[in-house]
Amino acid sequence: MGDDSEWLKLPVDQKCEHKLWKARLSGYEEALKIFQKIKDEKSPEWSKFLGLIKKFVTDSNAVVQLKGLEAALVYVENAHVAGKTTGEVVSGVVSKVFNQPKAKAKELGIEICLMYIEIEKGEAVQEELLKGLDNKNPKIIVACIETLRKALSEFGSKIILLKPIIKVLPKLFESREKAVRDEAKLIAVEIYRWIRDALRPPLQNINSVQLKELEEEWVKLPTSAPRPSRFLRSQQELEAKLEQQSAGGDAEGGGDDGDEVPQIDAYELLEAVEILSKLPKDFYDKIEAKKWQERKEALEAVEVLVKNPKLEAGDYADLVKALKKVVGKDTNVMLVALAAKCLTGLAVGLRKKFGQYAGHVVPTILEKFKEKKPQVVQALQEAIDAIFLTTTLQNISEDVLAVMDNKNPTIKQQTSLFIARSFRHCTASTLPKSLLKPFCAALLKHINDSAPEVRDAAFEALGTALKVVGEKAVNPFLADVDKLKLDKIKECSEKVELIHGKKSGLAADKKEFKPVPGRTAASGATGDKDTKDISAPKPGPLKKAPAAKAGGPPKKGKPAAQGGSGSTGTKNKKGLETKEIVEPELSIEVCEEKASTVLPPTCIQLLDSSNWKERLACMEEFQKAVELMDRTEMPCQALVRMLAKKPGWKETNFQVMQMKLHIVALIAQKGNFSKTSAQIVLDGLVDKIGDVKCGNNAKEAMTAIAEACMLPWTAEQVMSMAFSQKNPKNQSETLNWLSNAIKEFGFSGLNVKAFISNVKTALAATNPAVRTAAITLLGVMYLYVGPSLRMFFEDEKPALLSQIDAEFEKMQGQSPPAPTRGISKHSTSGTDEGEDGDEPDDGSSDVVDLLPRTEISDKITSELVAKIGDKNWKIRKEGLDEVAGIINEAKFIQPNIGELPTALKGRLNDSNKILVQQTLNILQQLAVAMGPNIKQHVKNLGIPVITVLGDSKNNVRAAALATVNAWAEQTGMKEWLEGEDLSEELKKENPFLRQELLGWLAEKLPTLRSTPTDLILCVPHLYSCLEDRNGDVRKKAQDALPFFMMHLGYEKMAKATGKLKPTSKDQVLAMLEKAKANMPAKPAAPTKVTSKPMGGSAPAKFQPASAPTEESVSSSAEPKPDPKKAKAPGLSSKAKGAQGKKVPSKTSLKEDEDKSGPIFIVVPNGKEQRMKDEKGLKVLKWNFTTPRDEYIEQLKTQMSSCVAKWLQDEMFHSDFQHHNKALAVMVDHLESEKEGVIGCLDLILKWLTLRFFDTNTSVLMKALEYLKLLFTLLSEEEYHLTENEASSFIPYLVVKVGEPKDVIRKDVRAILNRMCLVYPASKMFPFIMEGTKSKNSKQRAECLEELGCLVESYGMNVCQPTPGKALKEIAVHIGDRDNAVRNAALNTIVTVYNVHGDQVFKLIGNLSEKDMSMLEERIKRSAKRPSAAPIKQVEEKPQRVQNISSNANMLRKGPAEDMSSKLNQARSMSGHPEAAQMVRREFQLDLDEIENDNGTVRCEMPELVQHKLDDIFEPVLIPEPKIRAVSPHFDDMHSNTASTINFIISQVASGDINTSIQALTQLFQIESLAREASTGVLKDLMHGLITLMLDSRIEDLEEGQQVIRSVNLLVVKVLEKSDQTNILSALLVLLQDSLLATASSPKFSELVMKCLWRMVRLLPDTINSINLDRILLDIHIFMKVFPKEKLKQCKSEFPIRTLKTLLHTLCKLKGPKILDHLTMIDNKNESELEAHLCRMMKHSMDQTGSKSDKETEKGASRIDEKSSKAKVNDFLAEIFKKIGSKENTKEGLAELYEYKKKYSDADIEPFLKNSSQFFQSYVERGLRVIEMEREGKGRISTSTGISPQMEVTCVPTSTSTVSSIGNTNGEEVGPSVYLERLKILRQRCGLDNTKQDDRPPLTSLLSKPAVPTVASSTDMLHSKLSQLRESREQHQHSDLDSNQTHSSGTVTSSSSTANIDDLKKRLERIKSSRK
DSSP: OHHHHHHHTSOHHHHHTOSSHHHHHHHHHHHHHHHHHOOOTTOHHHHHTTTTHHHHHTOSSHHHHHHHHHHHHHHHHHOTTGGGGHHHHHHHIIIIITTOSOHHHHHHHHHHHHHHIIIIIHHHHHHHHHHHTTOSOHHHHHHHHHHHHHHHHHHOTTTSOHHHHHHHHHHHHTOSOHHHHHHHHHHHHHHHHHHGGGGHHHHTTSOHHHHHHHHHHHHHSOOSOOOOSSOOGGGHHHHHHHHHOHHHHHHHHHHHHHHHHHHSOHHHHSOOBOOGGGSOTTHHHHTTOSSHHHHHHHHHHHHHHHTSSSBOOOOOHHHHHHHHHHHHHOSOHHHHHHHHHHHHHHHHHHGGGGHHHHHHHHHHHHHHTTOOOHHHHHHHHHHHHHHHHHSOHHHHHHHHHHHHTOSOHHHHHHHHHHHHHHHHTOOTTTSOHHHHHHHHHHHHHHHTOSSHHHHHHHHHHHHHHHHHHOHHHHGGGGTTSOHHHHHHHHHHHHHOOOTTTSOOHHHHHHHHHSHHHHHHHHTSOGGGHHHHHHHTTTTSGGGGOHHHHHHHHHHHHHHHHHHTTTHHHHHHHHHHHHHHHTOOOOOHHHHHHHHHHHSOHHHHHHTTOSSHHHHHHHHHHHHHHHHHOOTTTOOHHHHHHHHHSTTGGGOOOHHHHHHHHHHHHHHHHHSOOOHHHHHHHHHHHHHHTTOTTTHHHHHHHHHHHHHHHOHHHHHHHHHHHHHHSOOHHHHHHHHHHHHHHHHHHOSTTOOHHHHHHHHHHHHTOSSHHHHHHHHHHHHHHHHHHOGGGGGGGTTSOHHHHHHHHHHHHHHTTOOOOOOOSSOTTTTTOHHHHHHHHHHHHHHHTTTTTTSOOBOOGGGSOHHHHHHHTOSSHHHHHHHHHHHHHHHHHHSSBOSOOTTHHHHHHHHHTOSSHHHHHHHHHHHHHHHHHHGGGGGGGIIIIIHHHHHHTTOSSHHHHHHHHHHHHHHHHHHOSHHHHSSSHHHHHHHSOOHHHHHHHHHHHHHHGGGOSOOOGGGGGGHHHHHHHHTOSSHHHHHHHHHHHHHHHHHHHHHHHHHGGGGSOHHHHHHHHHHHHHHHHHOOOOSSHHHHHHHHHHHTOSOGGGHHHHHHHHHHHSSSOOTTHHHHHHHGGGSOHHHHHHHTSHHHHHTHHHHHHHTOSOSBOOOTTHHHHHHHHHHTTSSOOSOOSSOOHHHHHHHHHHHHTTBOHHHHHHHTOSSHHHHHHHHHHHHHHHTTTHHHHHHTHHHHHHHHHHHHTOOOHHHHHHHHHHHHHHHHHHHHTTOOOOHHHHHTTHHHHHHHTTOSSHHHHHHHHHHHHHHTTTSOHHHHHHHHHHHTTOSOHHHHHHHHHHHHHHHHHHOGGGSSSOHHHHHHHHHHGGGOSSHHHHHHHHHHHHHHHHHHTTHHHHHHOOOOHHHHHHHHHHHHHOOOOTTHHHHHHHHHHHHHHHHHSOHHHHHHHSHHHHSOOHHHHHHHHHHOTGGGGOOOGGGSOOHHHHHTTSSSOOOTTHHHHHHHHHHHHSGGGOOHHHHOSSOTTHHHHTOSHHHHHHHHHHHHTOSSHHHHHHHHHHHHHSHHHHHHOOHHHHHHHHHHHHHHHHOHHHHHSTTHHHHHHHHHHHHHHHHHHSOHHHHHHHHHHHHHHHHHOTTSOHHHHHHHHHHHHHHHHHHHHHGGGSOHHHHHHHHHHHHHHSOHHHHHHSSSSHHHHHHHHHHHHHHHHHGGGGGGGOTTOSOGGGSSHHHHHHHHHHHHHHHHTOHHHHHHHHHHHHHHHHHHHHHHHHHHHHHHHHHHSTTTHHHHHHHHHHHHHHSTTOOOHHHHHTSOHHHHHHHHHHHHHHHHHHHHHSSSOGGGOOOHHHHHHHOTTOOOSSOOTTSSSOOOOOHHHHHHHHHHHHHHHHSOOSSOOSOOOSHHHHSOTTSOOOOOGGGOOOOOOHHHHHHHHHHSOOOOOTTSTTSOSSOOHHHHHHHHHHHHHHHHHHHHHHO
8 A cells, every 4th residue: 555655645647657557547537537627728737738648548558548538538629739639649549549459449539539620630630540541450440441431421521631531442442351341331432422423533443343332332322412510619600500590501511512522523532644654655756657557556545545534744745736736637537536535635634734735726626627527526526625624715715716717617616616615614704804705796797607507506605605694794795686686695595504503513523624713703602702703803814914804894894884874775776876887878869869858959959050159058058957957867878978969079169168078077966977978978078188278177077977987987997098199288187187086086996007007108208297297196196005006116217216206205194185075975875885895905905906916827937946946056046036036026926826835945944044045035025025815825835934933043043033024914823823833833842943933922922812722732832931941942931921821811821731740830830820910911802893883893783782891991982093993003004095095084073072081091000000010020121222013012001091092093003194193182182181191101201212213204293392392291290200201211312312304303402401300410411321322423412412511501410420430431422433423522521621620631531632632622712711600500590490480399300409419419429539529610619719809718609699799789689489498388399308308408509598508507407417428528518618607798798697606506517417537537628728728817727626626525425436547547648748847837826736636635535546547548657647646645654654565565566567578578579570570561560660659768679689680771761661651641740840859858758769749649748739839829810810720639639549538629639731731831921930940850949949938928919919
């Protein structure tokens, strides 16, 4: 029991794994109880047992195992995670349960398997069970079969895949075990129950006895369709439904079954057989043999092979070609029949894969129907029917229609019968109007045929069509058919049994061939079948051409639309029209008789009177009579005959003639004017059209006739008449009339072919008027036909062609006018119905029908084909060149191109890549030339092009992609996606092929409304691509995933993961989830479909149903443009013209009302969501060089929710005129929909960027116009552009700055200016800077100018990232090769110079001499006064802005940031040493002013203050807002911190002292903000504040004392709150400067020192927060500049005391540690700081009496020195090593030079001693060269003549003999510095002030660059080199003393001291004179 008690204590899961069976049994029982108690399927408890379930079922103890199985069953049923265990548990059940003797165990095992199937794991279970069938143990096999049978019986064939089971059935029937055979029989019966006869072929080879037994069992089965009795979890609701309503259940079941029929098709269950290799070796020879017996043998061999019901895909081209030849050419009819049978076998066995050969064979078979023998005819019928099922009617329509005109009645009859049989396979969606029309036209000819069998066949075909698409669609084509024949057609239609209507058994087989249309339509519940049908044509076979796309559905509805207006009327009218059109020609006698009944007798008599007056009177009567006549009674033909009677059109009197012509017009308008009547008069009209006096009347008459008889017919007549005569005037006027007529009538129905030949004749005319008229006509045609029109005239002379082009250019951007004539009558008339129906066809078939296509098949000779296949590549190339030539010459070709496809296909895998590329180019040409008909070649030529996408060469792949795109443009995508070809390509493991193909699909799929079901075949390969080794393939596959899902749905995609390995599956499912979130919506199918019925295009019965949906879809249901728009994307530009013609005018009234309502819908948080998506990379980032389709689609999708549907259609229309309309609408709604505009701003800006890529100027101008208005609005609304909006818009706007047209550039610049009001200038700067890198020189120049403007307007702060970097980039362009760019760059830098002075040179860095001289020249020329102007500008700007709107407003627009925002500045200073120079002009001290004679010191305020004082004298002018400290709306507007800070900063720059001080106080109250201020900023600020306190002018103000007090308080605040290190540092530098600056008042230094004392007082509290190293560095620099001796010379002892106090306090607080803080000082010997500190320490030590410490200190310092010595030696050794090496010698010398310069006392002798004399002199020479180089470029030129010796004498600390002041580190500061400084002051004061602008800052001389220098605005040293200074000195009226240092190279120290004294005296004089 001891053991027992052990395991009893264990938790359940451990018991289950215990080695004791009892423990396990107990564990399983407890687990079972737990499982039954857990209610929540997602409870974490389940997860604990995940790994144990397999052990439950595979327990080795039979008793325990039973319990385990029970528990496992409950687990699988209830646990959410159970699915994860499927594989292992089911394999455990198969191997360890099914072999148990206990029946209970087996039952539980089977139950577990079925439960797994129920929880959606059917595929995994089935896989394991099928593996079980290979087990050696028959028990296991039997149990597995039984489980499969039960599963099938309960779940149905939808869940249990039958194909794999059927595959193994024959093997099971052969088993030795009877039990297995019996079980196999049972499952065969069960399978038969589900799929019926589809099971027969796979089992045809089993034992005949078994087959017989099966047959007997099968017969007994009930015939009703089986239904599943158990459902998956996801389908359980369906089960409930079924139970509730058994009636409904039938329907549902039927639906299910319907879906299954195609799924379980016998074909699918078969193994494909490879037959090509089994063909007899000599087959191709035999088939050509002379003896028919040999040919027969060859064919019989093929017949046997093709009897295999399923054939392996392969290249059957040669075989098909051979068979085709037999069918077409063989004289032995028996062989013809045999070959036809072989073709049938191939078609049946290959199915869709045979489609690519269909086009070759169909014409041959149809023509062979001339054979009379029944068995031949039957064989041919079977062949053509089988072939039809492998392709689509669309693809073979051309061939079939061509045969319809054959003279042989049998051929006609059989073709009609074939059409009838084909129609039976169609649905309304696969038989669109565009396809039906040509067939009906051909069949209508046949119903009038003399042969009765032809007539009957035609009736049958028409009847079938009627049945398939319904009367509504067919009636328009049957309008001319008399009643008898119509009844016959209807009678036939009733007899027809459609294959798609009822899904019957026999259809099962055939049905599979055509699953596409059937399934798309029937996929939904039966109810929405109709709706589906309408959407189906869009992608269905219709993709044929834009033609079908547009022409299909939209037209379908037209009759419906008119049906409402009384269709009976239409019919009668049609009848009348028809009769009139064929009105017989009457004899002159009959005409006279008829005319006499309606005309007064005198009138008829006087018609041919010789007196013109009588004739005139007669005409007047004639006219009156006609005016009064009634339409029905008017005998038009008789009347016009009368008019034509002698003298007829030869009338000599123009007045009579005018009347005559007018009467013709009247008759045509008022009567039922027929073509017969028209022919009587047209000749005369054409003759008179050129007449000066009668021409206009003739034109009117023609127009009237055109209205009566339709323009297309009239135009054709008139043109042929005009060009058959010689009169050029008539010809030109006829052309002019036609141009106008086309505009008035529209282009519909016109025969372009006929015109083109006439126009060509006209273009060749000698008379210029005729040529001009022809060109004008071409212009008008261009409006409708589009650019393709030009192709016909490419071979004209260049001069003529340029005229034509100019005319086309004029027409570009215009849209064809809406037709004004030809509508009134025709809108109700039936003829027009036909015409109107055509109209979209004509337009949309994209000039297809209009263009004359050439037949080139005769040129594709066998020799040419042989050439293309030759062994020698050069000959192959010749062949390809010939083909290219043939296609080029033909321009447009017919689809029949003979053997060319096979020949070209061979070249696609040519070993010579150049030929591959050439072939690809030919195929592109071919696509354009053949147009939509190219689709029949997709399978045999298109797919091989896709294979080329796998080529390893990039350029070949690119060419292949271009070719595929060119083809897809013509064919649409359906052809490509149908069948297995594409999935086969994707299957190939070629990374290039995969990535290109997936990329292509990702681009195309989103644009489709629906896709063929075959797309699912690509999914497994897509999944394998997701895990491809190649990263690019994986990425492309991920990109394509959402688009696959968009068409297939998540469920199908997830289901397809079932076959993956578990690890892969999880990964793929995760990606699917991700893709699900990003899945785009299908391209607006629902809205388009629903809007069509309203536009009148879908069958009327569901108009009411769909209309409301449209309403709900978008707030502005706008049907009218929709049908048009629906077509638009499919139209190529060519058809656009003809396209939109008639539609608009009909519903123009509707148009306006529909477009009411807002155009932008405000979606809450829409914009934020879009930004999140872009950030999270859920959508593409808006970044491209040219917009790809996916960007446009994405934008479309994003817009769909927030832009009115109709506007979106306009915006994305393929015709630019619609873009113009859209922009006009947007401009109109700009003011009224501000919120909407701002809500969609990101999308609007993105859309506008797309417009920037259009080539059309009118759109661009409109877009820019809109942008100007938009940004004005945004700035009024105080809107701030987001980063996202800016980055996706500004770069594209900047590109447009480079447009060649001035107007556009001007506009873009204006927009950029306005943008600065809604987006900070400093952020704009980088975008414009990017623009300067463009290849377009115009753009570079404009961008540079814009940069200059920004700097001018907003100061240096805009230069990003730092002024230095920005200016360096700008300066690069001074050397540009384009003059404009050079000038712009120079001007920009001059602008900066004007704002910033000489410091520019420092920022620019090194320029080449040429560039530098150009710059200096330009600066000289720009004689602007540098300093004052910019300040004013900057001051005015904010004031101006303030006056426009309140202070608060100025903030939104960002002058806050234009004014130097101190915070930003502080940040930038701490960040970049460069930026330290960046103190804005208005905050600098202006030393120029100080040194000029205009009064007291000037600081950052004075100019403003002065300005204020003027205001005080004229109180009326005080501007209110300026003094208002804080806007009353402050709180509302600045709820967020950032804007508050910006606001305060903007007030710091205010022109009012009080506001400014108050703002600063606010800033410095907040400690965290105050800390942000850097040393430089604080130094400037303190300088400004102290100067202000000392300013005598303040005392003159009434509140002067108050100001000083507040400044005082502010100073205290600044001292306390700022970063203590920064403020201490700033004060030290300020003190140093004030002591150095001779102009500075002693009061100033005193106040600075007072501040320092205050800081010293604060030190005990702040010492820990201070960076002592930096402070000590500053003190070191101070002591270096002011050694003790020098400080003692000062008038006051304050400075030295201040310094001592500071150091003393530091020592006291820090103790000896203070010496550890000297780390930042490079050379401690330069000042006495260290010694001083040591002294102080010693002193304090002495006081405490610890001497020994001091000793150690000394020792330590000595050791320190030693160690540093050692270091130095190492360092020097390293340097000499470098000098000695070949490669680094230069670098070594430079380092040595630097080293000597830094440590001038360094001893390098020991290193040189051991070396050779040569080496020593080499080193010395090297150093000298470097010194000369550096000196040449040094900051201060040697021309200042300060010699090193002089320094030595003046600067006691230095022992340098080498160092010169030219060195940039400038450690030694001798009198030379002051000399230099004073020299400049003197120049400035006494002499010329125009050039000098900046003061030379000392710090650049006093501190090393390594240290973060505090170079602030007050002490910016002008740093330019000698060139500039020299140039300046030449301009001076040099009255400098003779002892000025120009002349002397080595002035002795005594003379230099004399100089200094002299200058000092002068300065004193200047000062006193100022006082």
